[in-house]
Amino acid sequence: MKKINVFLAIVAFVALAVSCEKADPYGYTIKNNQIVYNTPERPADQQSMLGFAAEPIENVRVGLIGLGDRGTGAVWRMPFQEFATVVALCDLYPDRVERAQQVLEQLGAPRAIHEFSGEEGYKQLCECDDIDLVYLAVPWQLHTPIAVYAMEHGKHVAIEVPAATSIKECWDLVNTSERTRKHCMMLENCCYDFFELNCLNMIQQGLFGEIVHVEGSYCHNLDPYWDGYQGDWRMIYNRAHHGDVYPTHGIGPICQDLNIHRGDKMDVLVAMDSDAFAGQAIADKRYGDGAYEYANGDHTTTTIRTRKGKTILVEHDVVTPRPYSRMYQVVGTKGFANKYPNEGLALGGSNMEIVAYDDLDAEEYMSDNERDVVMEAYKHPIIAELEEVARKVGGHGGMDFIMDYRLFYCLHYGLPLDQDVYDAAEWSSLVELTEVSIKHGSMPVVMPDFTRGEWDKTDGLKFATAE
Ligand SMILES: NC(=O)c1ccc[n+]([C@@H]2O[C@H](COP(=O)([O-])OP(=O)(O)OC[C@H]3O[C@@H](n4cnc5c(N)ncnc54)[C@H](O)[C@@H]3O)[C@@H](O)[C@H]2O)c1
Known part of the structure; x- marks a missing residue:
């Protein structure tokens, strides 16, 4: 009898575990040694945001939340935007709000009308009637909750990177944006850097042939910065999590090159990390020997295969003293580009008349001079238009200005944004997917489809213009 009871208890426990797994619409099951993420059906009151354009906004009234290092940088750039005005400021600390007001004054811009502070000041900001866009530069775990609150209160949102820290949060952004019909853009500034945009232009004009493989990374020794985060x-966050916790600078530009969810989709991912040799030493130095076990591997490597047979490599390393690199490498059947440490280009079979180099067998990059000639000839129209002012205003050399400009330009003219909510979800999804792969011994992960089957309904990435 006792044995039967134990047996029944085990059966009940297994049934409960299975039903719990099934009950999580955003969770995964393990099948044939693969982690398979669910793609829940779209609720009836939601519509796809692919190609979505909102009503034009003459002057975009911006509410900025989070005025630390990054948010204050945004305040310095905003007065140079012709289609936007900062009307509200919010931070945990009132003195950071006042500091931002003084930046506006110093630049000759009006002080923001609204000021909020404290843990929940963001709610008051989101509830204001005279704000069109909430611009977020807060710690990672606050991105999605605040963005959802803002969209629920009728605001478009622009969110610093990564937009979400879990698959559940990625779906929260997608579902809320689809239901409220509000834009949700992640502020992935590296998509607007000069070399990346010019290469994108060349790729779109066929100079690289078929793209076969792409690479991107965030390798940045954060040693001088750790003390600055509020x-x-x-x-x-890093000491508690395995995985690529900051994937979007690396993966953003290369997903654009591959037309991810505009003709192709990321299918299967595998992640692996080294032990935390440097990370543990940093934690020991900061908190005392052995006070914390530092989880995040010093070097995290992720590979992804797409539905159209392309491969992607993404790396993350913020603790070793290696030089800064976002890698940005593009391998095509007729061309090759690599950004770090030196911008390099090799093209073959494109019959360009502007440079002598046209040799796939050269086994070396074209000369710097030839590269410059090609880059000038194939300058992305956005760079051609904005380069001068972008370099003057700055923000990572100008790419931050271009990113803001494109956001406000598209809102002003009522155009689809360059990055949509699916980009935000797909690129940010690596945070959880890489951690789960690593926790299961680098098991392959079948990625969720945030477009719910519509990844091939758009014909390539286009940056909308008013003309
Ligand atoms: N795209 C880029 O190049 C880039 C560069 C740096 C940082 N970032 C991103 O920007 C974000 C902010 O990073 P940071 O370096 O400025 O960090 P930070 O710690 O300097 O700033 C965060 C700010 O948020 C405020 N804050 C915290 N809780 C709040 C709340 N409840 N309401 C309002 N404000 C609150 C803090 O007081 C602080 O001023 C992060 O997501 C980071 O990843 C992006």
Whole structure:
């Protein structure tokens, strides 16, 4: 009898576990040694945001939340935007709000009308009637909750990177944007850097042939910066999580090159990390020997295969003293580009008359001079238009200005944004997917489809223009 009871208890426990797994619409099951993520059906009151354009906004009234390092940088850039005005400022600390007001004054812009502070000041900001866009530069775990609250209160949102820290949060952004018909753009500034945009232009004009493989990374020794994050949020997050916790600078531009969810989709991912040799030493130095076990591997490597047979490599390393690199490498059947450490280009079979180099067998890059001639000839129209002012205003050399400009330009003219909510979800999804792969011994992960089957309904990435 006792044995039967134990047996029944085990059966009940297994049934409960299975039903719990099934009950999570955003979760995964393990089948044939693969982690397979669910793609829940779209609720009846939602519509796809692919190609979505909102009503034009003459002057975009911006509410900025999070005025630390990055948010204050945004305040310095905003007065140079012709289609936007900062009307509200919010931070945990009132003195950071006042500091931002003084930046506006210093640049000859009006002080923001609204000021909010404290843990929940963001709610008051989102509830204002005279704000069109909420611009977020807060710690990672606050991105999605605040963005959802803002969209629920009728605001478009622009969110710093990564937009979400879990698959559930990625779906929260997608579902809320689809239901409220509000834009949700992640502020992936690296998509607007000069070399990346010019290469995108060349790729779109066929100079690289078929793209076969792409690489991107965030390799940045954060040693000089750890003390600057409010409340130590970044170190606390990294010491608690395996995986590529900051994937979007690396993956953003290369997903655009591959037309991800505009003709192709990321299918299967595998992640692996090294031990935390440097990371543990940093934690020991900061908090005392052995106070914390530092989880995040010093070097995290992720590979992804797409539905159309392309491969992607993404890396993350913020603790070793290696030189800065976002890698940005594009391998095509007729061309090759690599950004770090030196911008290099090799093209073959494109019959360009502007440079002598046209040799796939050269086994070396074209000369710097030839590269410059090609880059000038194939300058992306956005770079051609904005390069001068972008370099003057700055923000990572100008790409931050271009990103803001494109956001406000598209809102002003009522155009689809360059990056949509599916980009935000797909690129940010690596945070959880890489951690789960690593926790299961680098098991392959079948990625969710945030477009719910519409990844091939759009014919390539286009940056909308008013003309
Ligand atoms: N795209 C880029 O190149 C880039 C560069 C740096 C940082 N970032 C991103 O920007 C974001 C902010 O990073 P940071 O370096 O400025 O960090 P930070 O710690 O300097 O700033 C965060 C700010 O958010 C405020 N804050 C915290 N809780 C809040 C709340 N409840 N309401 C309002 N404000 C609150 C803090 O007081 C602080 O001023 C992060 O997501 C980061 O990944 C992006």
